[in-house]
Amino acid sequence: xxxxxxxxxxxxxxxxxxxxxxxxxxxxxxxxxxxxxxxxxxxxxxxxxxxxxxxxxxxxxxxxxxxxxxxxxxxxxxxxxxxxxxxxxxxxxxxxxxxxxxxxxxxxxxxxxxxxxxxxxxxxxxxxxxxxxxxxxxxxxxxxxxxxxxxxxxxxxxxxxxxxxxxxxxxxxxxxxxxxxxxxxxxxxxxxxxxxxxxxxxxxxxxxxxxxxxxxxxxxxxxxxxxxxxxxxxxxxxxxxxxxxxxxxxxxxxxxxxxxxxxxxxxxxxxxxxxxxxxxxxxxxxxxxxxxxxxxxxxxxxxxxxxxxxxxxxxxxxxxxxxxxxxxxxxxxxxxxxxxxxxxxxxxxxxxxxxxxxxxxxxxxxxxxxxxxxxxxxxxxxxxxxxxxxxxxxxxxxxxxxxxxxxxxxxxxxxxxxxx
Numbered sequence: 001x002x003x004x005x006x007x008x009x010x011x012x013x014x015x016x017x018x019x020x021x022x023x024x025x026x027x028x029x030x031x032x033x034x035x036x037x038x039x040x041x042x043x044x045x046x047x048x049x050x051x052x053x054x055x056x057x058x059x060x061x062x063x064x065x066x067x068x069x070x071x072x073x074x075x076x077x078x079x080x081x082x083x084x085x086x087x088x089x090x091x092x093x094x095x096x097x098x099x100x101x102x103x104x105x106x107x108x109x110x111x112x113x114x115x116x117x118x119x120x121x122x123x124x125x126x127x128x129x130x131x132x133x134x135x136x137x138x139x140x141x142x143x144x145x146x147x148x149x150x151x152x153x154x155x156x157x158x159x160x161x162x163x164x165x166x167x168x169x170x171x172x173x174x175x176x177x178x179x180x181x182x183x184x185x186x187x188x189x190x191x192x193x194x195x196x197x198x199x200x201x202x203x204x205x206x207x208x209x210x211x212x213x214x215x216x217x218x219x220x221x222x223x224x225x226x227x228x229x230x231x232x233x234x235x236x237x238x239x240x241x242x243x244x245x246x247x248x249x250x251x252x253x254x255x256x257x258x259x260x261x262x263x264x265x266x267x268x269x270x271x272x273x274x275x276x277x278x279x280x281x282x283x284x285x286x287x288x289x290x291x292x293x294x295x296x297x298x299x300x301x302x303x304x305x306x307x308x309x310x311x312x313x314x315x316x317x318x319x320x321x322x323x324x325x326x327x328x329x330x331x332x333x334x335x336x337x338x339x340x341x342x343x344x345x346x347x348x349x350x351x352x353x354x355x356x357x358x359x360x361x362x363x364x365x366x367x368x369x370x371x372x373x374x375x376x377x378x379x380x381x382x383x384x385x386x387x388x389x390x391x392x393x394x395x396x397x398x399x400x401x402x403x404x405x406x407x408x409x410x411x412x413x414x415x416x417x418x419x420x
Contacts, residue, residue, distance in 0.1 A: 024053050026396060027071060033400055034075035039165050044323065047404070051397050059393035065413045068396060072403045079406065081177040082146075082170070088127075091169065098151070099166055102131040105138030105145030112143040112184035112209075113174050114300070115167060117158060117200075118150075119191025119216070125153045130193060137297035141304055143186070144178055146170055156219070158189075158196030165323070167200055171207065172406050182407045183308040188212040188300060190291060191255060194246075195219070198263070201242060202235040203321055206310065206328045206410065210303030211244040214296070215252055215289055217259035228262040233338045234320030236266045238327075240276040241312040245302040249287035257283065274316050274342070310409030311370045314344040326402065326410060329371050333362040345371060351379045358383060359420050366402060366412035367392045380416055388416050 033050045037043035060068065083089040086107055091099030105114065116138070118130035127149035138145035150157030151166055158164060175182055185208050189197045194216015201211040202218075218236075223229035244267075248260045264281045271277035280302060282292065292299050310328065317327045319335035326332075330343055341356040343365070350373050352365055365371075365380055365388075372378045372392070380388035394413035402412045 026054065026057060029053055030068070030071055030396075030400055031075045033404065034072065034079070036404075038404060039169060039323075051401055054397040054400060055395075057396050060396060060399070060413060061394075064396075065394050065399060068399055069403075069411070072400060076403065076406050077176065079176055080169075080173050082173045084177065091166065091173075100127055100149040101170055102127050102147040103145070104131050104135030104147065106142045107144060107178075110142060110144035110178055110180055112141065112186060113171065113178075113180050114138045114141075114143045114145045114186045114188060115171065116145055116147040116296075117167075117187070117189030117193030117196040118147065119189070119193050120150070120153060120157060121192055122155050123153050125150055125157055125192065130189065133190065133291060134188065134296050134300075137295065137300050140297060141300060143184075144174065144180065146174055155192075156195065157192060159199050164200055164203070164321075167196075168204060168207070176406055182207070182409050183310065184209055185308070186210050186212070186300070186303060186306075188214070188296065188303075189216060190214040190296075191216050191289065194255070198235060198244075199232075201244070202238045203324060205238045205240075205242045206326070207308075207405075207407065208242055209308040210306035211239075211242055212247075212299045212303050213244065213260075214247045214292055214299055215249065215255050217246075217248075217255060218263050220259040220262055228258050231259070231263050231266060234318050236263070236270050237316045237318040237340060239267070239279075240270070240274055240314065240316045241309060241328075243278040243280075243303060243306045245280045245282060245299065247282045247292040247299055248284075249289070250283065250285040251287070252289050254289045270316075274314065276312075276314065276316075308409065310407075313347075315342070317341045317343075326366070326405075328410070329366040329412065331364040331366055331402070331415065332360065336360070347373070349379070350376045351381065353384075354380065354382045354387075354418065356383075360418060363418040364398075364415040365418065366398070367414040367416060368412050371412075378416070380418065382418060382420055385420070387418055387420055392416050 036047045090097040116130040116134035127147045131147040135145045150163045152161035154160045187197045187201045194213035197213040198218040218231040220228040221230040267279045339357045344353050392414040398415045399413045
């Protein structure tokens with residue numbers, strides 16, 4: 001090749017490398033984000049990649065926020081919906097039928113959503129049992145009932161083998177299918193379903209209005225003496241803002257009362273420390289492992305009036321799931337498992353106080369007008385040290401990221417990154 005040709009090729013290649021790449025269309029990015037499957041590791045990775053492309057866009061005005069909410073809403077409306085008719089259905093039909101759920105209760109115009117979790121254990125458990133126990137009670141309350149079946153029948157089936165993700169997928173799809181208000185989602189279950197109510201309800205306390213656990217408890221933790229001293233992490237602290245009723249019979253041979261008794265004791269201690277933690281312990285004797293007197297209608301009646309507050313003034317969060325990155329008005333990518341984080345809004349001072357991990361990487365405070373006054377300077381303190389002072393600005397990345405769950409109550413236009 002002649003020298004002139006070599007130089008020409010070099011100039012062309014250099015020009016190609018230095019030419020700026022065409023910026024991605026924000027609408028196309030938003031549509032792609034809303035179509036990702038956030039329930040898989042690969043899908044979460046794709047979401048992170050697409051969100052990074054939105055980070056550098058200019059701040060949004062109030063008018064922009066309203067416009068983008070419309071765009072995002074239309075994109076999310078195309079997501080997965082559930083079968084509306086009563087009966088047995090599967091969330092996945094390929095490669096084989098998987099993810100059984102039973103629809104019942106009020107299926108026309110429901111005023112709330114009940115996830116009814118069955119009992120069982122290793123090799124046992126049937127969604128039909130929960131459906132039979134709950135659907136008449138749900139119908140009476142004008143609630144839609146969905147009774148899922150664990151994906152794998154293990155001792156802790158509701159938090160094993162993807163069953164917890166399955167439950168939350170059903171919640172999101174049900175809200176999309178029936179247009180149920182997200183402030184009226186309830187969890188209940190008997191035996192192992194009571195365990196699922198405690199644990200899934202705590203892990204996702206920001207998504208539910210009330211919990212009703214029957215003859216089931218969170219996994220207890222034994223102390224040196226052999227007696228129960230606590231329950232597994234990630235349960236009690238996160239329940240500050242969710243009312244829970246717990247039914248227990250003292251002569252229950254399958255779920256003895258000690259586990260629920262220590263859980264209730266810890267709820268009381270948390271209430272004294274942080275406030276909140278509304279709970280009722282319904283303890284009787286002589287009912288063994290049966291449903292409570294009056295059946296599930298009597299149990300659900302105790303939480304029927306509860307409504308979720310998506311902007312509580314104080315939050316206590318003990319994360320244990322690497323895929324659960326938002327909790328009310330906090331966002332924490334890759335949270336440290338078992339860390340204890342307290343957050344409180346002082347609306348009079350327009351101040352947010354955080355306490356806990358001294359170096360919480362990737363932690364954000366999510367902001368809208370219900371959290372902080374946008375016309376005033378916001379101050380954020382971490383362990384009594386100021387880490388932010390200013391006026392947060394809305395961004396498309398934050399708006400999309402908090403919209404992906406399809407829960408309007410947890411959508412925020414702005415965030416403050418905590419950088420100690």
